[in-house]
Amino acid sequence: MSIKIAIADDHRLIAEGVQNMLRYSSEVEVVAIYPDGNALLEGMERVQPDVLLLDIGMPGMQGDELAGIIKQQYPAVKIIVLTNQDNIFYIKNMLQQGVNGYVLKHVEKEQLLQAVKSVYAGEEYIDGLVLDRIEEDEEEQKRVAENASLLSGREKEVLQLIADNYTTNEIAEKLFLSRRTVEHHRESILSKLDVKGTLALVRKATELGLIRS
Amino acid sequence: MSIKIAIADDHRLIAEGVQNMLRYSSEVEVVAIYPDGNALLEGMERVQPDVLLLDIGMPGMQGDELAGIIKQQYPAVKIIVLTNQDNIFYIKNMLQQGVNGYVLKHVEKEQLLQAVKSVYAGEEYIDGLVLDRIEEDEEEQKRVAENASLLSGREKEVLQLIADNYTTNEIAEKLFLSRRTVEHHRESILSKLDVKGTLALVRKATELGLIRS
DNA sequence: GGCGTCATCCGTAAATATACCGAATTGTAT
């Protein structure tokens, strides 16, 4: 018995491509194609595939929400995200929703087939490039954490207000501090980040991920 | 006689999708699929299609270069860019290379077929969303031009140096001006952009496209 | 207890930036 596959993709071209790729594989069978999230949810009520290839982007119903809903309602259905999105936030979001695979659209026939079989067998299948992204992100997170510990809590607070274009006096008022205290924090920050001037300060802080922008 | 189509796309999935989409159209015929630029150039020596669907991204050989080379060597071949790139620079680059069509990958079967037939008939076929992008860009260009005329040449010069984190004294030295003159320019810029402080100044200037960053 | 960091505050000084004033020259457009 072949593995039943459904495709949910708002790009008709992709759906056709997947269909064509798997056309001559006896191990798998495309049983449904859905062009949007609503069609997918309706279709799932009638028939559940073994593996769902998912890439839906539509207003109010993002792919990650869809993945969550389906994982909740049909836990037996394996989900492979098949997208061009290599944005780390998107990736993490999807994985958090409990998807079983993540494949980018540059995928080759054999790889796609392998991904389908892997998740069907209960394994995870994550594209190598996606794994790279995740690793990069973890290093980035570590780096930011180190940079963050560079500045004390109060300094970070002052830094944020500086970045928000407040003057030292205004910051002192906001934080109920003496002007001199804020000036002192300011000096410490400049010294710790090793820059000259407010402009360079804010730039470096942004670069280090120390402030929300 | 059907229209001969070649597909050049480093995404196998897309090539398969196009093939599948056009499978049952008697008016067109896919005669070749190339996974990269080199294969495309080699293949073109042997056989020229009527229409080339092009989306190649590879190091050292971007799609726009490829389009230019092919347009030069085989002027009779109509080129349709079939890509997800809706970046305005990419679009303008491609159109400048003289491509005959520009279609995004969310394309439907009928639209793709229509695009092929249009360019084959000697017309242009540009995706609606791409046209929107071009229009947006024209408005943006106009806006930037207006903003640019807001500041005089010298002011823009000073502004750039301010953004490069030079102090007024340093700028004066660089431009062989009195410190007071540079201060005056600085005031004018602050006043014209209606902001307070260097940080906000540079931010607004960046937003208005007045400085290279 | 002692040590270090953090957070708070102060003094003094110099450098920088902002603000408003005026004015001369030059070139361009009306």
Place this chain on the structure above:
DNA sequence: ATACAATTCGGTATATTTACGGATGACGCC
């Protein structure tokens, strides 16, 4: 020719930032 904008320079004053010095109390860690 006259008017206007751009560019240049000056004075004065204040606000802000940067830089150096030191001090105190709180708090956690060894």
